[in-house]
Amino acid sequence: MRILHTSDWHLGRQFHGVSLEEDHDAIIAQVEAAIVEHQPNALIIAGDIFDRLTPSQAALRRFSDFIRKVTADGKLAIVLIAGNHDAAAQIGAMGVLANTAHALVRGPLDRDERPLLITDEHGVVAISALPFGYEFSARACFENEGINCPADVLAEQIASARRHLPEGVRWVVAAHAFVEGASTSEGERPLTRSVGGIETVPASLFEGAHYVALGHLHRPQAVGVGHIRYSGAPLAFGFDEEGHAKSMTLVELAADGSVSLSELPLFPIRSVRAIRGKLAELLAAPEGSDDLIRVVLTDEHPQIDPMKRLRVLYPNAVQLSYERDDRSQERQLAEGRAALDQPGEVIANFVRFVREAPITDAEKALVDEVVADLAAGGEAA
DSSP states (O other), X not given: XXXXXXXXXXXXXXXXXXXXXXXXXXXXXXXXXXXXXXXXXXXXXXXXXXXXSSOOXXXXXXXXXXXXXXXXXXXXXXXXXXXXXXXHHHHHHTTTTSOTTTEEEEOXXXXXXXXXXXXXXXXXXXXXXXXXXXXXXXXXXXXXXXXXXXXXXXXXXXXXXXXXXXXXXXXXXXXXXXXXXXOOOTTOOOSOOSTXXXXXXXXXXXXXXXXXXXXXXXXXXXXXXXXXXXXXXXXXXXXXXXXXOEEEEEEEEOTTSOEEEEEEEEOOSSOEEEEEEOHHHHHTOSSOOOSEEEEEEOOSSOOSSHHHHHTTTOTTEEEEEEHHHHHHHHHHHHHHHHHTTOHHXXXXXXXXXXXXXXXXXXXXXXXXXXXXXXXXXXXXX
């Protein structure tokens, strides 16, 4: 069984105000080409198909055209789930008229997570599609007031999916979650609305699955074990992704349930990157670039209208800062971290700020005693 795993397309997204429509068109064309070349039995898109709850007509049309094209010959099975950026009801509506023998579309949470069953020469593969859902929705869906975090939501979904698995099948799970131990990027939105809530879910929830196709985190990566994997987003959505390779994951599922994985590279038409130097030096560059640019000026003094002048060469320059300011911010952060190593001084400054009077000697002695006790307890532990 051959499965193409991708996620986090974020159709309709802009990069600091710059449209990514052409970038998405280029990526979609590469996905279509990969389907033609590798002939997967199923395509999984593990959530965040769109960037907003109300996607633009252009984004909806772009996705509809893609699905219509890749399913035209009736050979490719489609598995879609809603992510935290998607409108669950809208994603669910996409599956109303789908061929249920060849498509599994999950938007809202469902108490009966029935899998898509696909047969190859070695038997049946069951694909369970577990959409993202917030805690309050899960409490109503599963009639369980004890659901308090994303791990609780996913645990209910997994339990429901297990109940509907035929005996002896190979099991693939698609989910949209933040699994413990994974690396994040700045472009992801937190998955919980609970103040102080725990966002991550343990990989152990997926015990028994032969492959777990994850969405939400934008860096391609395995989590804990090789068969629990994020395909990553096909485009960079933050400057912290500069230089990161983009890819899809091609999964080969053997008769015994073992998997072999291949990263199929994706080639965005524009890179996300930073350029650094004095304004005069950057303006003297022999040629410009259409890349999405963050500019860091090393001039010691403010320059006149630097962004307007730079955009003659770099039309997609979207962010500008001065290195001296960045150094100042880093120094302030370092000083703040250093202050935390002197808790007595932090408390004294807080007391002075709140009551506009310095801490008394008796109060300082009490604070020093408590801090010492806490420090001794920490060392003992």
